[in-house]
Amino acid sequence: xxxxxxxxxxxxFGKVEPEPNEPVFHHRWEGRVLAMSRAIxxxxxxxxxxxxxxxxLLSPAVYLTSAYYEKWFVRNQQLLIERGLIDVDEVAAGRAxxxxxxxxxxRFTLADVESVxxxxxxxxxxxxxxxxxVGDRVRTKNIHPTTHTRLPRYARGHxxxxxxxxxxxxxxxxxxxxxxxxxxxxxxxxFEAQELWxxxxxxxxxxxxxxxxxxxxxx
Amino acid sequence: MAxxxxxxxxxxxxxxxxxxxxxxxxxxxxxxxxxxAALDRIVELYETKIGPHIGAxxxxxxxxxxxxxxxxxxxxxxxxxxxAQVGRVGExxxxxxxxxxxxxMVVCTLCSCYPTDVLGLxxxxxxxxxxxxRVVKEPRAVLADFGVAxxxxxxxxxxxxxxxxxxxxxxMCPAQTEGWSETQLAVLITRDSMIGTGxxxxxxxxx
Numbered sequence: 519x520x521x522x523x524x525x526x527x528x529x530x531f532g533k534v535e536p537e538p539n540e541p542v543f544h545h546r547w548e549g550r551v552l553a554m555s556r557a558i559x560x561x562x563x564x565x566x567x568x569x570x571x572x573x574x575l576l577s578p579a580v581y582l583t584s585a586y587y588e589k590w591f592v593r594n595q596q597l598l599i600e601r602g603l604i605d606v607d608e609v610a611a612g613r614a615x616x617x618x619x620x621x622x623x624x625r626f627t628l629a630d631v632e633s634v635x636x637x638x639x640x641x642x643x644x645x646x647x648x649x650x651x652v653g654d655r656v657r658t659k660n661i662h663p664t665t666h667t668r669l670p671r672y673a674r675g676h677x678x679x680x681x682x683x684x685x686x687x688x689x690x691x692x693x694x695x696x697x698x699x700x701x702x703x704x705x706x707x708x709f710e711a712q713e714l715w716x717x718x719x720x721x722x723x724x725x726x727x728x729x730x731x732x733x734x735x736x737x
Numbered sequence: 738m739a740x741x742x743x744x745x746x747x748x749x750x751x752x753x754x755x756x757x758x759x760x761x762x763x764x765x766x767x768x769x770x771x772x773x774a775a776l777d778r779i780v781e782l783y784e785t786k787i788g789p790h791i792g793a794x795x796x797x798x799x800x801x802x803x804x805x806x807x808x809x810x811x812x813x814x815x816x817x818x819x820x821a822q823v824g825r826v827g828e829x830x831x832x833x834x835x836x837x838x839x840x841x842m843v844v845c846t847l848c849s850c851y852p853t854d855v856l857g858l859x860x861x862x863x864x865x866x867x868x869x870x871r872v873v874k875e876p877r878a879v880l881a882d883f884g885v886a887x888x889x890x891x892x893x894x895x896x897x898x899x900x901x902x903x904x905x906x907x908x909m910c911p912a913q914t915e916g917w918s919e920t921q922l923a924v925l926i927t928r929d930s931m932i933g934t935g936x937x938x939x940x941x942x943x944x
Contacts, residue, residue, distance in 0.1 A: 526846030526897065527874045531867040534882040536929070540860050542784045547758040552858070553779035554762060557771045566901075570848055586849070586864050588754065595761055604764050612760035614767035626771040631778045635787060637827025637854055640901040668899045670846050672873060684829070684902055704900050715874055722892045725873050728900035 519664050520671060522578040527672040527715070548587040555590055556634040557626040563601040566638070567694035571666035572597055642701035644686035649703070649731055654680045656707060656734045658727075666694035669733045673725075676713050677737055681726060682706035689730055703731040788857035789928035791820050792905060795855060796931065797922035799832075800910040810834060813905060817855060826854040827903075834907040835933075839892045842879075842933030843904040844872045850898035852905050856928060863932065873897060883934045906933045913940050 525531075543549040555569075564572075572593045573581070581589065598604045608615050650656055660675035661667070668690050684704040692700035711723035765771045795817050799806040808816040813832040820826070830852060833841045845851065846869045851859040862868055872879045876893045880886065887893070896904045908930040914922060924943050929935025 549780035
């Protein structure tokens, strides 16, 4: 979707402001939100792509004015309710009003912690040979799906070069729509900045994206 | 009076988030999905165990051991596994090397993808709208915000992490570190130097 989350190349957000000696969490609740997000993942009620899409679906005003972990919190609460893990009246009451139903696994305990602090695996067997090879010139498609996609706006409709081939991975556009993993080849595609931003762009800048095969076409 | 109102408002905002988060945690615990101690442990791991010191050890070894450097550039997930503080490092980690000709920078313009296994949780600036919007278009101006100026002839390469691949920058080893141990070298390697918004410290800065 063409949402405010797709920020590459926008102007007006001001300077980047690094914080010296920044703590890992600025408030206690941020750590709890992070930990709950990791823990609840084991129930496989949704995927990483669903959770990214849920943040993108926040209204632009909410997206732009909420703190990072606040967006995670709102997203988690909404998905927990949508997927029936908790109920709206329980949120209002601040406590459980009925037992969990249809739990796919037992309680998330200390023994499960290690498994969720390691990143998941998103590589999958390839469904077909790769259409492109390293060195090929490719054009990204000019597409504007109203659902989740990982092809940023600034990189649509531009010609680049395939630099790396990463094997086939879960296709986020499909997974976030609840249509299954639909594995697709993943490439690093490199663009000259002037191809993306015009003749005034930095002549010594190159930018790459990670592009799934359905985003690409032959030049 | 105005100051009092301000404090009061800020206080109630913070406690409102705290209360809302506590409510969800209580519900999840009472319904039997999670145990509180497991959440405590996750927070503790990210606060104490999983952080940029892991990446710094990796880079220090790459600076000291040409064979390891080669393995790291060929298959970073595999090369880095020995450094995992907890479990194993996840898949799809890619190391990209700075040279006198090319300086690498990493971003996620769409959300906040970051090589958490080796750098811990991302700093606020990495997730900021300013960084995400600007670095793919004007990275030299972003570097200036970090107090870094590169020669005009240095090529800048920005990697936008739009999939599950994760990028770790291998910065250039500072001069006058001949004979240094990996432990000594690791002190020079900052988090930002492994994202590309900073350079390693010079030996004179840690003396």
